[in-house]
Amino acid sequence: MEGQVLGNRYTLLEKIGGGGMAVVYKSKDTLLNRFVAIKVLRAEFSTDEEFVKRFNVEAQSVASLSHPNVVSIYDVGYQNNIHYIVMEYVDGLTLKEYINKNGALDWQEAIKISIQICSAIEHAHKNNIVHRDIKPHNILMTKEGIAKVTDFGIARAVTSSTITMVGSTIGSVHYFSPEQARGGFIDDKSDLYSLGIVMYEMVTGRVPFDGDSPVAVALKHIQEIPPEPRKFMPSLPYGVNEIINKAVQKDQSLRYQSATAMIVDLNKVLVRPQGGFVGQNVASNQATIRMQPLNNSNIPNHNRNNTTNNYMEAKKQNKKNTTAYWLAGITSVLVIAIALFFTISLLSKGNKETYEIGNYKGKNFSLVEEELIAKGINYTEIWQENDDYEKGIILEQSLPAGTTYRDGKYTNLELIISKGPQMAKVPDVVEREKREAENEIKTAGLTSKFVNEYNDDIPAGYVIKTEPAADKELKVGSEVVIYVSNGTELKTVKVPNLVGKTETEAEKLLAESKLVLGKIIPAGVTKGIVDRQLPAAFEDVTEGDSVTIFLTPQDTAPPTDVVPPSDTTTNTEETGQKPADESSVETQTPPVTDAETIP
Incomplete structure (x- = not known):
């Protein structure tokens, strides 16, 4: 349906969710130039007249809700056999997605989210609307951490012809109240049970009941006592444990009787996590007793002409009844006193061992x-x-x-x-600029130390790695070593002596020294001998530099090889002596040994 326009103003952009009854689209309200979410009912629901009627009534009543933790409903419409609801668009995750992403939440965060949800439920209950389908899938979390409850009143519109539709109950059965599971009377306390199950999942990362089928899970809601959250999360404060236990009582009369009462305890537990303030509602099982009037003035005078005998008879009967009640009361007190006496006596005769x-x-x-x-x-x-x-x-x-x-x-x-020291996670700052990384480390509550080193892959001034690595938990104030790149390391080499070498030989020698052959002068000489080079032989240069060579034709006498500088070479200028001319040097013939004498 993407691209379709509803009500001449709502353009369906993309599908962002869906369930057994409807599909939700992100849409654009072209009239007010804003994004909205539009829930379009599936085609099979449009044939159920009773459902459509109830759906419209419910949608209109929910539209009257105005609360920061309730997803607002803007409009309800019908076009070409399509029933749709226009709602506030919330850019974020569902609470279910949030739990799947983060696992069990910190109890304080879970309580703060629960307060927001309970506040939304309270507002709905005061407007005579029971949600009936409170579950993490119907709670949206904004990027600012605000919880918004959606799908108010929609579940109430389900009829006998739609309740068994595939997918309509499977997603909710883990959060059903016992009375919902057995088809009993549903009231506002049913929503509070479901909220208790949602809280259970937030603090433990799991639901209390699971099974192979929706029926198996529903039976567990009816028959089984959920394991205490502290069994899976031993560090959970007792106060939180007590609130959840009270919310998920099987008997409706033992749960919180209103969302307001539950909010009071949720706020208390943030201050007193150890608990002790969560009470249980006690429902009396005593049958109603019809009491006889103790004063004849309370007897209706149906006949003002009653005889004196009848009056006296009634008076005697009242006196008799009064005496009987007094005797019954005294007897009860005596029985209780005797029972207490024997109980105390038995206890005093029991185990009197003391412990320390x-x-x-x-x-x-x-x-x-x-x-x-x-x-x-x-x-x-x-x-x-x-x-x-x-x-x-x-x-x-x-x-x-x-x-x-x-x-x-x-x-x-x-x-x-x-709880140990306050901990902080090392942020991931790899390949971030040095100062930016330093600020993130500081924001996380940690200190930083810089170490510079060369790196061929990371540009200079950017982070190579941290020790400890990202996501490692450290005590607040601990030091994180940040390794910062100096860029590629530049190594120096000595220029080889190329004088007297051919072009091919010179290029080979340069390659062995990790240098490259640069210009060849003159350019026209194809075969020649190197008679000069720049840089000169034995100079220090950087790897990868180029060397220019000067060639002379091969028929020219090769120049004398260049001798590398030596500390032992005598400087003729310092001695004042001139080198001997080759023409003035006498040729000396080595003496002939006896072994070389020719007979």
């Missing part, structure tokens, strides 16, 4: 935890950053060593545990 709190300071929490569990000691973890102790070392304990308790139970032991 150990000295856990300086020990690794993973080892201490086993002991605490074995002894049945309830404890609370409080994790703090500490530059002096590695992660997992217990720094303080709320009860001093030697504190006694009975029956292996003590509910007030708090352990302050080191």
